[in-house]
Amino acid sequence: MVMSIAAKHAKGKAAQDKIFGANAAAVAAAAKYGKDAVTNATIGAILDEEENLVCLPTVEKVYRSLKTNELIAYAPISGLPEYLDCVLTAAFGQSRPEGYIAAVATAGGTGGIHHAIWNYLDEGETALCSDWYWGAYKVLCDDMGRKFTTYKMLDENNKFNLPALKAKIDELLAQQDNLLYLLNTPAHNPTGYSLSEEDMDGVLSILKEAAAKPGKNVVLFLDVAYIDYAGEKETVRKIFKKLGGLPANILAIIGYSMSKGFTMYGQRTGAMIGVSSDADVIKEFTDINQYTSRATWSNINRPAMRTLATIYSNPELLEAVCQERDYYYQMIKARADLFTKEAKECGLPMLPYVAGFFLSIPAKNPDAICEKLHEDNIFAVPLAAGVRIAVCAVPLKKIAGMAAKVNAAMQAVEQ
Incomplete structure (x- = not known):
């Protein structure tokens, strides 16, 4: 019997977040094979085309200019x-x-x-x-x-x-x-x-x-x-x-x-x-x-x-921030547009994407599909009803061909 002194409402609770787990696997693969060989589509944050975490320049400027008391x-x-x-x-x-x-x-x-x-x-x-x-x-x-x-x-x-x-x-x-x-x-x-x-x-x-x-x-x-x-x-x-x-x-x-x-x-x-x-x-x-x-x-x-x-x-700071946001919005949109186009070409089903950081592929065996994608060093997040792709984090050059690989993994797992 496992020893426990927790209150009844707390017993058995444990955080096993699939998103952070999938990201950890991608980081480990990048350390082993090199960053260029790995596609990390797990991160819910904007990465630029060199896969660096984005901070809006004007936001950073304002934040770093604050006095110590603030x-x-x-x-x-x-x-x-x-x-x-x-x-x-x-x-x-x-x-x-x-x-x-x-x-x-x-x-x-x-x-x-x-x-x-x-x-x-x-x-x-x-x-x-x-x-x-x-x-x-x-x-x-x-x-x-x-x-x-x-x-x-x-x-x-x-x-x-x-x-x-x-x-x-x-x-x-x-x-x-x-x-x-x-x-x-x-x-x-x-x-x-x-x-x-x-x-x-x-x-x-x-x-x-x-x-x-x-x-x-x-x-x-x-x-x-x-x-x-x-x-x-x-x-x-x-x-x-x-x-x-x-x-x-x-x-x-x-x-x-x-x-x-x-x-x-x-x-x-x-x-x-x-x-x-x-x-x-x-x-x-x-x-x-x-x-x-x-x-x-x-x-x-x-x-x-x-x-x-x-x-x-x-107003000047706000206009600068709005322009910076639009630049990254367009960057993410270009990635999603390419994935959507290639998904249609290869017959990969996906839910209707309008905008945002993620797109999703409906699937019966999302965990198995994501595991299969690891063979291509592609890391995505398995959800209850499908696979989540974080287009906010994947550079355009790595988006190219990705839909076909997801489709191949799905066919291999669900045949």
């Missing part, structure tokens, strides 16, 4: 006031919705997801997400004693599956009074899919119908971690306008992260932004989430918050 001092639990103001512009752009709005600083985008699960679901209740999802969603739910369920994201025509979403929402609200729906768009992780404006209209129609049922509340958590690499900056933000004027028992929370848009992955800085037609709901939103911040990390990274506030308060 680098080391505590920040308020809720976040620096200037940050909380500027992060609304960073998130919404010209599409700020009508209503009562407030932001709470969080430890990356993950921190906001944590708070939403903890504060809007009771123990034993279930969060809802699509069947293609970032694995940490489920880990967060499991750790806090909440359940996690999914609906089929795409129908047989690879269109957003509104009927499946409605059926699952109806099923959940027959069992619990609060619905927490985790929706990752635009530039969905792990598929690169983005909901259209019509899709979002359909989602909100379903949520309003659900909220009309007596005693029911709806929380829509919109995870926009990849929005700054999702397309033209104002166009992809138009969905936010749709969050205004919703019933008082529908709370929209936008999960914003500095990890990707500012290339500050390890600084763990983000915000959860509440939008409601009711002032009391937003007052409660700020109160309970600040309280949970105090009870977890206390306060977050001051210099990263100051960096965002400085950039979004200076």
Whole structure:
């Protein structure tokens, strides 16, 4: 018998992250065979064409110019006031919705997801997400004693599956009074899919119908971690306008992260932004989430918050950052376009890619396919329903021919 003194809720927990495991295997192969011989498609961060980790030059310049006091001092639990103001512009752009709005600083985008699960679901209740999802969603739910369920994201025509979403929402609200729906768009992780404006209209129609049922509340958590690499900056933000004027028992929370848009992955800085037609709901939103911040990390990274506030308060700095983002957006798009073209040519099935760091290949045996790809020194991430390719991290020269090799591995494994 294994000795354990952990509390009952903690027994048996262990983090076995497939993404970091796949990356470790790629790093080991590169050490053995040389970096040029290895394709590492596991990393959820931008690498340039020489496979160096990218930091936006203007972001680095602003960050390194901060005075020591800004680098080391505590920040308020809720976040620096200037940050909380500027992060609304960073998130919404010209599409700020009508209503009562407030932001709470969080430890990356993950921190906001944590708070939403903890504060809007009771123990034993279930969060809802699509069947293609970032694995940490489920880990967060499991750790806090909440359940996690999914609906089929795409129908047989690879269109957003509104009927499946409605059926699952109806099923959940027959069992619990609060619905927490985790929706990752635009530039969905792990598929690169983005909901259209019509899709979002359909989602909100379903949520309003659900909220009309007596005693029911709806929380829509919109995870926009990849929005700054999702397309033209104002166009992809138009969905936010749709969050205004919703019933008082529908709370929209936008999960914003500095990890990707500012290339500050390890600084763990983000915000959860509440939008409601009711002032009391937003007052409660700020109160309970600040309280949970105090009870977890206390306060977050001051210099990263100051960096965002400085950039979004200076038009010249902001324009420079926008140009730098667009350069890397175009770089990632070129990689995805080439993979998509070659996938079509060789008959490799893939989910519809719009934008973002990743694209996905549906497969019955993803673990076996990824293992087979190791023979070609290609490293990808096996998911429950397929294989994730991080086009953000693979230079164009290594993208060439990659789809055919993935297809060959799939044929060898699934024949």
